[in-house]
Amino acid sequence: MRKGSIICITGGVGGTGKTLLAMALIDYLRSEGHDVLAMDGDLNCPQIYRSYSTTCETTLADFSSIAAWNRLEKLALSAPNRTIVVDLPVAASRAVGKSLHIPEDVLANMTVFWTIDRRYAAVETLEPFHKAAPCATHVVASGLACNGVVPGTLLASTVLGSLEAHGGAFLAMPQLTDVVADRLFNEWTSIEHKVAAGSAGENLILRQWRETFASLIQQEIGAQA
Structure with missing residues (x-):
């Protein structure tokens, strides 16, 4: 992913x-030498804001309002x-899909990671957001909350078959x-800090996971974002 990009994670x-x-994306980008600003839109439970406040620049923003997008x-x-x-x-992604207008300068440099899991694998939920942000690169990401691999037949019928029409990729x-x-x-901690300060077992698990994630991003997303 290019330095200076806007990476939006939603669903x-x-x-x-x-x-x-x-x-994971913040951790990967920092390891690649990116100067990262993390904007946390979850005002009720600002996990990113609290976990990364000592790792990189962080801020809070209410993205259900156009003021946050202008900011x-x-x-x-x-x-x-x-x-x-x-x-x-x-809630903010739904506001975008309904009526919220994202500035063109933001859209032109944005990559959207849209998360799904075993229960909500249909890419149709992405349709309103995609229409509101047609210039952005769209990536459907699956697996983090599945407790196992999402069934291939489900993905083939509801995601992979139609993702190409959305101009995006699957991760x-x-x-x-x-x-x-x-x-x-x-513990409200960053991946980077946990790797450095965790137990030997946690350290090994996180290091292996980071390496796998980095490899996937480079292979599947690097050429597109």
Whole structure:
């Protein structure tokens, strides 16, 4: 992914691994030398804002309001080499799909990661957001909250078959054990910090997961975003 990009992580429903994907992307981008600004749109439970406040620049924003999108545009224009990662709540993504107008300068440089899981695998939930953000690169990400691989027949019929028409890509995310994921969230810590300060077992699990994630991003997304 290019330095200076806007990376938006969202989805049609909650509980699909959106925040963990945002954390993984921040971790990966920083390891690649990106100057990252993390914008957390979840004002009720600002996991990204609290977990990464000592790792990179973080801020809160209510993306159900056009004011936050205008602020994002100004931030992007003021520092064109800085990569901005936006953790976008479901309510905000629905507002975009209904009527909220995203500034063109933001859309032109945006990659949208749309999370799904076993229960909510239909790409149709992406349709309103995609229509509102047609210039953005769209990536459907699956696997973080599935407790296993999403059935191939389900993906083939509802996601993979129609994703190409949406002009995007598909990313099958590696699994992270529930114990390690829960500790990341409960301790309000970044992946980078947990790798450095966790137990030997957690350290090994996270290092392997990071390497797998980085490889997938480079193979599946690198050429498109």
